[in-house]
Amino acid sequence: MHKYLLALLLLSATAATAQNVEFSKDQFGSDKEGLKTAQKEIKAGDEFYDLDPPRYEQALPHYLAAQKFNPNNAQLNLKIGDCYLHSGFKPRALEYLQKAYQLNPDVDPRIHYLLGRGLHLNAKWDEAIAEYKRATPAAGAKNTAGFSQDIQKKIRECENGRKLAAKPSRVFIDNAGPGVNSAFADYGPVITADESVILFTSRRDNSMGGQKDPETGGFFEDVYQSTRTGKGEWSAARNLGEPVNTEGHDATVGLAPDGQRLLVYLEENGGDLNEANLRGAQWRKPQKLGSRINSKAHESSAAYTPDGRSLYFVTDKEGGIGGRDIYRIEIEGRGPAVNLGSTINTQYGEEGVFLHPDGKTMYFSSEGHNSMGGYDIFKSVFQNGKWSPPENLGWPINTPDDDVFFVISASGRHGYYSSFRDDGLGSKDIYQITFLGPEKPPLLSQEDQLLASRVQPVKETLLAPPVAIASAQVTILKGVVTDEASKQPTEATIDVIDNSLNQVIASFQSNAQSGRYLVSLPSGINYGIVVRKDGYLFHSENFDLPAGAAYSEVVKDIALKKLDVGVKVVLNNIFFDFDKATLRKESTGELERLQKLLTETPALRLEISGHTDNVGKAEYNKDLSQRRAKAVVEYLVGKGIDKGRLTFAGYGDAQPVAPNTTKAGRQLNRRTEFKVTGK
Known part of the structure; x- marks a missing residue:
């Protein structure tokens, strides 16, 4: 504040010596054409400036043209500053407003308010506050209470700006x-x-x-x-x-x-x-x-x-x-x-x-x-x-x-x-x-001098706690939907299902020309993703995203299969209790889709099969996979599907679809699927 007061004194001293130059023959008699052009530009600018509401952006280029002829007119500098305050480049107003005040401290009753705005927009928080405090409502103004509220709000904004700028975001x-x-x-x-x-x-x-x-x-x-x-x-x-x-x-x-x-x-x-x-x-x-x-x-x-x-x-x-x-x-x-x-x-x-x-x-x-x-x-x-x-x-x-x-x-x-x-x-x-996230300090930068009196002090290295970087808790699933036979992109419906509630919570369409789709999956839900199109077997995917799961982006191209004998479809949203053949409630939606497919296609016959990875004994895995396939068939029969249309088999680890050498591969091999045996 002391620096500001000193600057204000210097500004006042400069103002006392600065001379306001009018656009008149007395000042520019030797350049009649230049004066005439400048006066014409001012008049053109005033036509926009004096409108209600003023058209500041259209007035500004005329005023700037006149200012090149005479940069030392207080009123013109004030108008240029005012126009800049209502433009996209507001910080530029300050130099013109300051010059207007230097040339004539009484140039306009609004000068301290306008100076406050110019300083504010240039993040000169303390100087702006000082000018706002000097600002007074125009003579005869009716809403002095509103003016006072506006001033107080702008002072609070400057105080907020000072605090926020002291700790900038990375x-x-x-x-x-x-x-x-x-x-x-x-x-x-x-x-x-x-x-x-x-x-x-x-x-x-x-x-x-x-x-x-x-x-x-x-x-x-x-x-x-x-x-x-x-x-x-x-x-x-x-x-x-x-x-x-x-x-x-x-x-x-x-x-x-x-x-x-x-x-x-x-x-x-x-x-x-x-x-x-x-x-x-x-x-x-x-x-x-x-x-x-x-x-x-x-x-x-x-x-x-x-x-x-x-x-x-x-x-x-x-x-x-x-x-x-x-x-x-x-x-x-x-x-x-x-x-x-x-x-x-x-x-x-x-x-x-x-x-x-x-x-x-x-x-x-x-x-x-x-x-x-x-x-x-x-x-x-x-x-x-x-x-x-x-x-x-x-x-x-x-x-x-x-x-x-x-x-x-x-x-x-x-x-x-x-x-x-x-x-x-x-x-x-x-x-x-x-x-960029919060700054991460070096892990070995903190040392505690336990015995500082020693010539060789004993030091204990304190590991700085890791700085967590905020990560969006959402998974983006995207890819292209195609016809498996023709390899051409196709339009299909993508249903997003909350498996725990067995509810469709969103539906989207893949693009009709490119086949592209994108689905946003917030964390905290066990999702079933079902892609369907008339004339095709449905395709399902599962994404179980626990609460707090960090951002990830998954690219999954999906090839839809037409209903033909021999076609196999993996049922990714059928779940069993660990090491058991007991269907979990999260499987209900997938089972109902399979039931609907059989109901709508009365001649359709399916083999339900269970598969495992190669962990454990082969004989045990085959028995578990067969019991799980049987559980699916029994569910469907219980819902009215003719038992003669369904068979079941357990193949254990005999038909892998991915190498068992990785965790991801073993997960793909643990599956339930159906094969069309007749239609």
């Missing part, structure tokens, strides 16, 4: 590169869970209509897409074209983890959310999400839950806690949207909601909580039936300016958002954040 923040970014504004990134695809909003000159927004002067928004190349870079972004993009504004809002469903924003009815579905390589026309989500108010952002059945969205409709609030709603349900409550929503605005594929970690932006200025990005975790107090992601991810529309990969390793930075390729660019 991250790298890098420009996403020329594949994604352009010379125009690029923002609103949304990604697939595995970071293979990114979609975003851009105001490029190759937009669908090719027209400019008369209010901002920029091109209309369109949605663009880029894919990750083999080298880890982003391919050149392409315009999605019709029917997603129109001649008006079209903006990204949210993307399902598998990239098959896209939420877009359209300027209709005050601002509505729409959904487009990907069929093969073509996006379908976006459809409105309905009146349970969209209202006459402004719905601005949204995110799917991992199962795709619910939606978190932001709206400023009546009845909320603050300006904009976050709600949750079941998409196919009938109930109303539910406000997330005061733990998440504040009296200020919330925006840019995103739900991690683990299904329990939410990221969003807020002007409240302990923001350091404008919107900051926060994280909250759903635990024990409620959301945890939001945690600020910290400096330098968050800045004194607005930080919104943040998304993060399933691994938790990379985040993406847009920002105005000096290393940008144009206007606003998309940046990748790499999270």
Whole structure:
């Protein structure tokens, strides 16, 4: 503070000697053409600046042109600073505001408030606080109480910023590169869970209509897409074209983890959310999400839950806690949207909601909580039936300016958002954040001098405790579904089942053209994965993910088999008690699917077989496998299936499908399967 006061004294001394130069013939009589041009630019700028509301971005280039002719006019420097405060490059305002004050300390009644904003946006926390305290409401202002509240809030933001900047987050923040970014504004990134695809909003000159927004002067928004190349870079972004993009504004809002469903924003009815579905390589026309989500108010952002059945969205409709609030709603349900409550929503605005594929970690932006200025990005975790107090992601991810529309990969390793930075390729660019985790101290760096009085002190080496790195508790299962015979990709339904409850908790489709699929599996559930398509035998997989299981990515290509004699299918979701032939309840869903197959195909005959690895005696393994196969047949017969259609056999370790030399191989060999013996 002493340094600031000294700087203020020096500033005052400079102001006393600095001379304000007017745009007049008395000052520039020798350069009539230059003066005339500068005055013309000021007049053009004023036409935008004096509008209600002002169009700062359109006024700014005119003022900058005039400032080149005369850099020492207090009023012009103040207007330039004010325009920058309402632009993407807000920190640039400070030098012009300081110069305006130097040239004329009484240049404007708002000068101390504006200086406070300029210092605040440059993270000069203490100087900003001092200026905010000097700020006074304009003469005759009616809402002095509101002005005072605004000042107090901004002082709190500076205090928050000072604390957060003192302990910066360990991250790298890098420009996403020329594949994604352009010379125009690029923002609103949304990604697939595995970071293979990114979609975003851009105001490029190759937009669908090719027209400019008369209010901002920029091109209309369109949605663009880029894919990750083999080298880890982003391919050149392409315009999605019709029917997603129109001649008006079209903006990204949210993307399902598998990239098959896209939420877009359209300027209709005050601002509505729409959904487009990907069929093969073509996006379908976006459809409105309905009146349970969209209202006459402004719905601005949204995110799917991992199962795709619910939606978190932001709206400023009546009845909320603050300006904009976050709600949750079941998409196919009938109930109303539910406000997330005061733990998440504040009296200020919330925006840019995103739900991690683990299904329990939410990221969003807020002007409240302990923001350091404008919107900051926060994280909250759903635990024990409620959301945890939001945690600020910290400096330098968050800045004194607005930080919104943040998304993060399933691994938790990379985040993406847009920002105005000096290393940008144009206007606003998309940046990748790499999270490094907490710093890990050397294991042998701590020594306890037990007997310091000795010439050769005895030392005890203390091992520093390991630093845990937070890992996303989710497994990403992805691959390609094909026809086994033709090897061609095919569209199929992927059901995700909670085996303990025997409930389908989510259903997805593989892409009709590529056959690609991606499923997000939060930890803590024994999952059955069933891939089905009319005319084919179902394919099942099992993923038993204990609570707290760390992030993993599993690639599993699936070849569906048609119903032909001799075809074998492994039943991966049939489970037995250890060393017994007793079926566990988690097997119910798989057994019911097998029962349904037999019921729907009356002529179908099957052999149920049991198999083991080569651990233990061969005779014992064969007997155990036969008893297990028999247990499956007895279950089916008990459900009304004709016993004559079923046979059972136990092969022990005689028919391995993988080497028994590895744990993974032995697990594959321990299986129950069926073979079509007639149809």
